Amino acid sequence: MVDLTLTDNGILQQAFIRIQQDVDARFDAFLPIPSDSRTRLVEAMRYATIGGGKRVRPLLTVATAALFGVNRDAAVRAGCAVEAIHAYSLIHDDLPCMDDDTLRHGKATVHLEFDEATAVLAGDSLHALAFEILSMPETSGDPFVRAEMVAALAEASGFNGMAGGQMMDIAAEGANFDLHTITRLQQLKTGALLGSAVELGAILGRLPVESRGNLRNYARDIGLAFQITDDLLDVEGDEGAAGKALRKDEKAGKATFVSLMGADDARRQVGALIDQAIGHLAIYGSEADLLRALARFIQNRDR
Amino acid sequence: MVDLTLTDNGILQQAFIRIQQDVDARFDAFLPIPSDSRTRLVEAMRYATIGGGKRVRPLLTVATAALFGVNRDAAVRAGCAVEAIHAYSLIHDDLPCMDDDTLRHGKATVHLEFDEATAVLAGDSLHALAFEILSMPETSGDPFVRAEMVAALAEASGFNGMAGGQMMDIAAEGANFDLHTITRLQQLKTGALLGSAVELGAILGRLPVESRGNLRNYARDIGLAFQITDDLLDVEGDEGAAGKALRKDEKAGKATFVSLMGADDARRQVGALIDQAIGHLAIYGSEADLLRALARFIQNRDR
Numbered sequence: 001m002v003d004l005t006l007t008d009n010g011i012l013q014q015a016f017i018r019i020q021q022d023v024d025a026r027f028d029a030f031l032p033i034p035s036d037s038r039t040r041l042v043e044a045m046r047y048a049t050i051g052g053g054k055r056v057r058p059l060l061t062v063a064t065a066a067l068f069g070v071n072r073d074a075a076v077r078a079g080c081a082v083e084a085i086h087a088y089s090l091i092h093d094d095l096p097c098m099d100d101d102t103l104r105h106g107k108a109t110v111h112l113e114f115d116e117a118t119a120v121l122a123g124d125s126l127h128a129l130a131f132e133i134l135s136m137p138e139t140s141g142d143p144f145v146r147a148e149m150v151a152a153l154a155e156a157s158g159f160n161g162m163a164g165g166q167m168m169d170i171a172a173e174g175a176n177f178d179l180h181t182i183t184r185l186q187q188l189k190t191g192a193l194l195g196s197a198v199e200l201g202a203i204l205g206r207l208p209v210e211s212r213g214n215l216r217n218y219a220r221d222i223g224l225a226f227q228i229t230d231d232l233l234d235v236e237g238d239e240g241a242a243g244k245a246l247r248k249d250e251k252a253g254k255a256t257f258v259s260l261m262g263a264d265d266a267r268r269q270v271g272a273l274i275d276q277a278i279g280h281l282a283i284y285g286s287e288a289d290l291l292r293a294l295a296r297f298i299q300n301r302d303r
Numbered sequence: 304m305v306d307l308t309l310t311d312n313g314i315l316q317q318a319f320i321r322i323q324q325d326v327d328a329r330f331d332a333f334l335p336i337p338s339d340s341r342t343r344l345v346e347a348m349r350y351a352t353i354g355g356g357k358r359v360r361p362l363l364t365v366a367t368a369a370l371f372g373v374n375r376d377a378a379v380r381a382g383c384a385v386e387a388i389h390a391y392s393l394i395h396d397d398l399p400c401m402d403d404d405t406l407r408h409g410k411a412t413v414h415l416e417f418d419e420a421t422a423v424l425a426g427d428s429l430h431a432l433a434f435e436i437l438s439m440p441e442t443s444g445d446p447f448v449r450a451e452m453v454a455a456l457a458e459a460s461g462f463n464g465m466a467g468g469q470m471m472d473i474a475a476e477g478a479n480f481d482l483h484t485i486t487r488l489q490q491l492k493t494g495a496l497l498g499s500a501v502e503l504g505a506i507l508g509r510l511p512v513e514s515r516g517n518l519r520n521y522a523r524d525i526g527l528a529f530q531i532t533d534d535l536l537d538v539e540g541d542e543g544a545a546g547k548a549l550r551k552d553e554k555a556g557k558a559t560f561v562s563l564m565g566a567d568d569a570r571r572q573v574g575a576l577i578d579q580a581i582g583h584l585a586i587y588g589s590e591a592d593l594l595r596a597l598a599r600f601i602q603n604r605d606r
Contacts, residue, residue, distance in 0.1 A: 031462075036487070037474035038467045045462065092427060097398075097419035116400035117473055120423070121466050124395060124430065128461030131434045135454035144446035150453045151438035158431030159334075159348065163424050164341045170420055171340035184339070 012293040019059045019079070024050050026080045030129060044114045044122035045129075048087045052105035056226075056294070057082040057197040063290040064201025064215060077139040078149060078200045081130040085157045085193060088126035091119050093166065099248070106243030127157070140204060148203045156196035165189025169254075177255045183224065186257075190230070191223030214280045218291065221277035225270045226298050231256040232266055233303065241303045274299040315596040322362045322382070327353050329383045333432060347417045347425035348432075351390045355408035359529075359597070360385040360500040366593040367504025367518060380442040381452060381503045384433040388460045388496060391429035394422050396469065402551070409546030430460070443507060451506045459499035468492025472557075480558045486527065489560075493533070494526030517583045521594065524580035528573045529601050534559040535569055536606065544606045577602040 027049040033042050058079025065075035094101040094109040095116065101109050111119035133139060134149045155161055165188030172185065198219040202212050231249070235258050239246050249256050258266045277295045281288045330352040336345050361382025368378035397404040397412040398419065404412050414422035436442060437452045458464055468491030475488065501522040505515050534552070538561050542549050552559050561569050580598045584591045 034462075034467075036484075037471045037478070038462060040474070041462055041467060041470040088427075092423055095423065097423060118470070120395055120398065120401060121470050124391075124426075124460075125462040125466040127427065127430050128457050128464075128466065131453055131457040132461060135450050135457060143450040146450040147438050147446040147453070150434055150450070154431050154434040154438060157427075158435060159337075159341060159344055159428040161431075163428040163431065164337075164344060167344040167421070167424050168340045171343070175340070181339075 009293045011290060012297055015059060015290055019055045019062060022076045023055050023058050023080055023083060026076060040114065040118055041121055041125060044110055044118045045126055047113060048091055048110050048122060057086055057194065059294060060197035061201045063294060064198045065204045067284060067287050068205025068207060070204045074139055075201060075204055077133055078204055081133040081153060082193065082197045082200060084126045084130040085153065088123040089162055091123040095119060101245055103244050145203055149200050152196050152199045152203065156192040161188055161192035172254045173252050179260050182255055182257060182260065186227040190227045191220060194223040194226060195219040214283055218277045218280040221273045222295050222298050225273040228257045228266050228270050229298060229301060231258045232263060270299055312596045314593060315600055318362060318593055322358045322365060325379045326358050326361050326383055326386060329379060343417065343421055344424055344428060347413050347421045348429055350416060351394055351413050351425060360389055360497065362597060363500035364504045366597060367501045368507045370587060370590050371508025371510060373507045377442055378504060378507055380436055381507055384436040384456060385496065385500045385503060387429045387433040388456065391426040392465055394426040398422060404548055406547050448506055452503050455499050455502045455506065459495040464491055464495035475557045476555050482563050485558055485560060485563065489530040493530045494523060497526040497529060498522040517586055521580045521583040524576045525598050525601050528576040531560045531569050531573050532601060532604060534561045535566060573602055
């Protein structure tokens with residue numbers, strides 16, 4: 001469970017507890033252990049998806065969908081699709097040939113708990129599962145909604161989104177990227193998937209594309225703030241609380257928001273982005289309070 | 304280009320040449336080189352998708368869709384989605400932690416031509432691209448068709464399909480699998496994706512699920528025959544012609560159709576399966592001649 005004392009926000013704390021339970025229950029149902037030699041694969045998929053992570057992305061989907069009165073079960077399912085992409089990306093990013101990490105959510109990474117081949121296949125299988133979930137009639141009875149969600153998530157995860165950002169991140173080592181390039185890199189690596197979490201909520205809510213500007217701006221601003229706080233936590237955070245290795249960018253000589261702006265300016269930038277993100281929600285009433293609280297949580301998070 | 308002298312079939316030869324050109328042209332258009340540090344990633348994706356492979360899967364999609372008068376361009380796009388999944392799976396299967404292969408389609412494998420991290424990300428990006436292609440209105444104007452294609456392909460590629468079969472294949476080493484288990488393994492590992500190639504053609508053709516039995520049986524039979532000929536070629540084939548390493552199963556002590564049945568019985572089984580596959584097409588007239596020729600090609604292929 002996430003420590004939310006910093007947010008001092010009962011609504012948000014309740015929302016986090018509820019989405020964590022819902023997402024765990026969903027993945028438990030999506031991933032029954034088969035009675036053949038795929039057991040190890042599905043166990044690795046369960047290890048990577050059940051009982052770990054803050055579930056910020058599914059909460060973004062659910063909170064956005066709730067603006068438009070979408071059935072919560074449908075929104076949780078769509079949120080799980082985004083979380084499956086997030087989980088697959090962490091498994092692959094942690095591989096020895098990528099970031100070579102040993103710790104994730106305070107547990108051994110998948111390739112250490114299982115093995116590298118199983119980790120590659122568990123990531124691939126979660127990637128496919130995301131699109132399976134989105135294309136099920138149980139997620140939305142409207143095929144247009146299903147197809148639009150698939151289009152949004154596929155773009156956010158591919159070479160024009162997360163995977164492309166990860167490639168830029170690898171190239172960043174010793175590349176002396178400037179603030180503009182780092183912003184673009186992070187927009188792809190982290191921002192695209194966070195944005196898709198909001199977008200899926202809007203699609204489920206049948207919000208026309210031309211009316212999505214405010215929510216997209218909100219998502220873009222919290223996505224950038226999320227990455228800057230990630231860089232701040234990487235420099236100032238505690239490895240035990242983070243449940244993963246920190247200060248790797250510095251060791252690798254990679255430019256980050258903090259190395260380019262300094263910690264104080266980075267913190268000020270986060271504050272400005274979160275204020276701006278909340279400003280984009282001005283057209284919504286109290287039904288957007290959860291999205292506002294989520295933005296403040298991103299500003300104040302300690303892990 | 305594939306040597307088709309064994310098929311002695313002008314229609315099929317023309318169809319292969321045309322689909323190879325069309326698929327190459329499509330991937331060229333899907334994968335423009337970006338003007339940032341994602342260049343290497345997109346170059347690896349292009350290396351893995353343009354100018355290699357027989358294109359059996361896209362041809363299956365196009366030939367099936369043609370039964371129902373589907374626009375060829377739409378069918379080629381859907382076939383490219385299946386081929387993108389196939390290409391991603393080859394990249395990941397060839398990784399050092401998986402089959403550790405050095406040669407594919409007569410060229411260095413992606414992780415050798417580029418590097419392991421790029422290979423993981425290129426596979427992941429092609430995986431996402433497949434669903435991007437299927438969810439584009441250009442592939443089908445009908446969102447129900449798009450969503451149904453995504454559902455079919457996602458299931459075929461995940462833990463209940465190709466990735467699950469790959470996991471079983473890894474477990475097969477020294478496991479003494481019997482013929483029943485090998486059949487199930489190959490149905491997942493190879494059969495599911497070949498089946499999805501036919502299924503996508505039927506979905507584009509708006510063939511109702513309850514009328515797809517014959518085509519599904521055809522796909523199941525040629526899929527199994529395809530894998531048995533793969534095992535035969537692995538034992539009897541020439542590495543130069545195959546463009547990849549052979550006789551790896553024997554070295555790894557894995558049971559195959561050939562090790563369990565013997566080469567002669569395996570060959571007879573392929574013949575029976577192909578006759579049976581063609582039998583399932585009896586309800587179609589000359590418009591199914593390409594699917595019939597494809598089945599014979601699978602029986603007689605030398606690579």
